[in-house]
Amino acid sequence: MRPASEDDILAIVSRYFPASHPSLLLGRGDDCAVIQTTGPMAVTTDIFAEDAHFRQRYFSPYDIGWKAVAVNISDVGSSGAKPSGLSIGLTLTGKEDALWLESFCEGMKALTDRFDTALSGGDLARSPLLNVCVTAWGELPEALPRGLRRGVAQEGDILFLVGRVGLARLGLTVLEAANDGAAVQDALAAWPVACAQHLRPMPLAFEGMAIGSFAVAHGLQDRLGLMDVSDGLARDIPRLLNSRQLGLGADIQLAEEMLSDEIGRYCGQQGLDPALFAFEGGEDYALAGTCPAEAWPALEALLSNLAVPFSCLGTARPGPITLNGTAPASAGFDHFSA
Amino acid sequence: MRPASEDDILAIVSRYFPASHPSLLLGRGDDCAVIQTTGPMAVTTDIFAEDAHFRQRYFSPYDIGWKAVAVNISDVGSSGAKPSGLSIGLTLTGKEDALWLESFCEGMKALTDRFDTALSGGDLARSPLLNVCVTAWGELPEALPRGLRRGVAQEGDILFLVGRVGLARLGLTVLEAANDGAAVQDALAAWPVACAQHLRPMPLAFEGMAIGSFAVAHGLQDRLGLMDVSDGLARDIPRLLNSRQLGLGADIQLAEEMLSDEIGRYCGQQGLDPALFAFEGGEDYALAGTCPAEAWPALEALLSNLAVPFSCLGTARPGPITLNGTAPASAGFDHFSA
Numbered sequence: 001m002r003p004a005s006e007d008d009i010l011a012i013v014s015r016y017f018p019a020s021h022p023s024l025l026l027g028r029g030d031d032c033a034v035i036q037t038t039g040p041m042a043v044t045t046d047i048f049a050e051d052a053h054f055r056q057r058y059f060s061p062y063d064i065g066w067k068a069v070a071v072n073i074s075d076v077g078s079s080g081a082k083p084s085g086l087s088i089g090l091t092l093t094g095k096e097d098a099l100w101l102e103s104f105c106e107g108m109k110a111l112t113d114r115f116d117t118a119l120s121g122g123d124l125a126r127s128p129l130l131n132v133c134v135t136a137w138g139e140l141p142e143a144l145p146r147g148l149r150r151g152v153a154q155e156g157d158i159l160f161l162v163g164r165v166g167l168a169r170l171g172l173t174v175l176e177a178a179n180d181g182a183a184v185q186d187a188l189a190a191w192p193v194a195c196a197q198h199l200r201p202m203p204l205a206f207e208g209m210a211i212g213s214f215a216v217a218h219g220l221q222d223r224l225g226l227m228d229v230s231d232g233l234a235r236d237i238p239r240l241l242n243s244r245q246l247g248l249g250a251d252i253q254l255a256e257e258m259l260s261d262e263i264g265r266y267c268g269q270q271g272l273d274p275a276l277f278a279f280e281g282g283e284d285y286a287l288a289g290t291c292p293a294e295a296w297p298a299l300e301a302l303l304s305n306l307a308v309p310f311s312c313l314g315t316a317r318p319g320p321i322t323l324n325g326t327a328p329a330s331a332g333f334d335h336f337s338a
Numbered sequence: 339m340r341p342a343s344e345d346d347i348l349a350i351v352s353r354y355f356p357a358s359h360p361s362l363l364l365g366r367g368d369d370c371a372v373i374q375t376t377g378p379m380a381v382t383t384d385i386f387a388e389d390a391h392f393r394q395r396y397f398s399p400y401d402i403g404w405k406a407v408a409v410n411i412s413d414v415g416s417s418g419a420k421p422s423g424l425s426i427g428l429t430l431t432g433k434e435d436a437l438w439l440e441s442f443c444e445g446m447k448a449l450t451d452r453f454d455t456a457l458s459g460g461d462l463a464r465s466p467l468l469n470v471c472v473t474a475w476g477e478l479p480e481a482l483p484r485g486l487r488r489g490v491a492q493e494g495d496i497l498f499l500v501g502r503v504g505l506a507r508l509g510l511t512v513l514e515a516a517n518d519g520a521a522v523q524d525a526l527a528a529w530p531v532a533c534a535q536h537l538r539p540m541p542l543a544f545e546g547m548a549i550g551s552f553a554v555a556h557g558l559q560d561r562l563g564l565m566d567v568s569d570g571l572a573r574d575i576p577r578l579l580n581s582r583q584l585g586l587g588a589d590i591q592l593a594e595e596m597l598s599d600e601i602g603r604y605c606g607q608q609g610l611d612p613a614l615f616a617f618e619g620g621e622d623y624a625l626a627g628t629c630p631a632e633a634w635p636a637l638e639a640l641l642s643n644l645a646v647p648f649s650c651l652g653t654a655r656p657g658p659i660t661l662n663g664t665a666p667a668s669a670g671f672d673h674f675s676a
Contacts, residue, residue: 025378026484031565032382032417034478034485037375040363044370045425045473047463052429079370087383089427089471091390123471125385133427133461133471135383140372146364147372227369 001097006124009092009101013119016105021118023084033120035085040140042081042147046071050130058175058184061100063199064132065107070203071230072136073115074285077205078228079147080212081138083115088122091131107200115205143216148208148226151242153290157225159240159250159313160296162211162303163204163286164197165233166263166278171198174266194262201285204228207306208287214302218295225290232282234328237313237321240288249321250314254279258311279323290316339435344462347430347439351457354443359456361422371458373423378478380419380485384409388468396513396522399438401537402470403445408541409568410474411453412623415543416566417485418550419476421453426460429469445538453543481554486546486564489580491628495563497578497588497651498634500545500641501624502535503571504601504616509536512604532600539623542566545644546625552640556633563628570620572666575651575659578626587659588652592617596649617661628654 004012019027026034035041048068050056059067069086076083088108096104112119117136140147153159171194174187188195208226215224229236233252241248254275256264267274291299293315303310320327342350357365364372373379386406388394397405407424414421426446434442450457455474478485491497509532512525526533546564553562567574571590579586592613594602605612629637631653641648658665 026487030417030485030487031413032380032419032476032485034417034483035379035381035475037377037379039375041373041375041379042370043373043423043425043458045427045460045471047427047429047461047471049429049463049465049469052463052465075369079368079372081370085381087381087473089383089385089473091385091387091469091471120381122383123385125387125390125469127387127390127467127469129465129467131387131429131463131465131469131471133383133385133429133469135425135427135473137373138370145372147368147370149364149368 001099003095004098004101008098009124012098012101012105016109017112017119023118024120028121035120038139039142040145041137042076042079042140043135043137044072044075045133045135046075048132048134058178059199061103062107064130065104066110066200068132068134069108069111070201070285072134073111073117073205074203074228076136076138077203077208078226078287079140079149080144080208080215080226081140081147082209083117083136083138083205085118085120086134086136087120089133090122091125091127093128093130094126141212141216144212144221148212148215148224150225150227150240151246152223152225153241153248153316155248155317156293157290157316158293158296159237159316160289160291160310161286161313162207162310163284163308164260165229165284165286166281167194167197167260168201168283169277169281170194170263170266172283191262191266193260198283201283203285204287204308207308210302210306211289214299218298220291220295223292227288229284229286229288230282232280232284233288234280236288240290241316243321247318248316249319250316251325252279252314252321252323254313254324275324276328279328339437341433342436342439346436347462350436350439350443354447355450355457361456362458366459373458376477377480378483379475380414380417380478381473381475382410382413383471383473384413386470386472396516397537399441400445402468403442404448404538406470406472407446407449408539408623410472411449411455411543412541412566414474414476415541415546416564416625417478417487418482418546418553418564419478419485420547421455421474421476421543423456423458424472424474425458427471428460429463429465431466431468432464479550479554482550482559486550486553486562488563488565488578489584490561490563491579491586491654493586493655494631495628495654496631496634497575497654498627498629498648499624499651500648501542501622501646502598503567503622503624504619505532505535505598506539506621507615507619508532508601508604510621529600529604531598536621539621541623542625542646545646548640548644549627552637556636558629558633561630565626567622567624567626568620570618570622571626572618574626578628579654581659585656586654587657588654589663590617590652590659590661592651592662613662614666617666
């Protein structure tokens, strides 16, 4: 099929995303959309760029649309907000045909439908590499005027994890090693859970909103911390604890039974430590949080009612971060590291 | 100097842009920033991409920062909203050093200071070409709940222009023709007004807000149309009039005395029609609008008090768009045209 023109692209987008939505006072088609606001609004921007965050060799257009939206909705949800809208800066290569764009829109729409999020508009540009820059926003309760955030932990607080870590790293590892289409198919067949977690992570936004409501109900707006684990626990736990300024660390427990079977199998084959592999993994889009120890039983009861695995990771205390009793020598991900 | 690391970049950004701002309940550093909302909010996204929108050969880092913000603030202002915040998806090549980044931030800051706009956060990525994707938002008066927009004109309405058109096209033309640093300097010296308009357009946001207040004061929220002229009058007037659906056109008058001297001089040298050159030009970031004829004298009085040129372009009537009495065979700009 021939590459789509700008008018074709806009017509396809319009077929998938209605211009009107309860959260919009004015939809696409003007210089600005207009949002109906209800109170404090959480806002985030995440870039999803070819060869930095994904490769077209193993990301289908559906996956690209899905993940570009997922990483943003994850941020909105981890602040305790209800995702309500997003705007997209879409830099295409000019080679995309109607089929590609329809699949891309379907991937985005799977998540905007699930979270009832409006596509308010955006912009198109052309460049040799794909770049999808999404800004998403969501409504916070009036009683949670700064959202859930990092750096509120004190000594003795419980560290907790909602969702699994390490799978997306495994998916990335096996998909990166697959040099051609057949090898990609083999990787998808051999490591289905890990590949799905890398290609199409499900943002835990309903879980973040539930934890936000819990914080309000228990008066813990400034004492319950939450973030999404996008760069791996190894990098994100120090951010959650604000270790650099507060000097807090923890003895993190990440038992093998908390990890997915695929991680155990892969690390067994490669002679790696599964817990360390999962601890260092990035792009999990799990939620990591802290709460006062006395609130943990009630929060644990809440989390038990959500259909997602969770665990206590340890207790905040002054000192370094250790993993299962030893100090990991690890790093995490920096797009600008050499 | 050595290329900046991710931490270096964030430290430089923090030196230029405070994390706190009256419009922010929570500033940079978490998964989301939190915006204090006051009512309807206009939101827009514009990509500013290397080799699609600018070339590093003649755009300084200061110019890149300036223009990436300017094109977004222009959209917010043209809806009648007060720009209050922006979020930036910044894809760098990894070669930028501290000096480059400081200059880039200075260019952005010149406009965020002028319009008292917060930088709420954003994201960093790395790719072979620069890509600056900004989402900006602004507060609308409660009495202007959908903002100023296109497609509200009726037969007999006055078309008006605030600001000048054609200069940015001239700047683009002469800068594109400059093959090396010396030639760029020559172009800047020979066509200073045109080059400045292309490199560092000043968004007419205060003017847009004033026209929004005028619409509210005169009960014209649904009868006064406004947009920014980003793709040239030739493409944007049909959008403003919603010509495709409403069948409206106009006899546009663009007299030579309304055009800048540099356009007259350049078109004289090249044997071009200055009015057609200006009519087809893009990236002007002027404002084009429509208003009922009976309101025009009052609006004209308001515009006379603003420190920016303005003119009446013609009167909306059924039929085609003509320029100074003849039908232009023109086009405008499509990133995806062949």
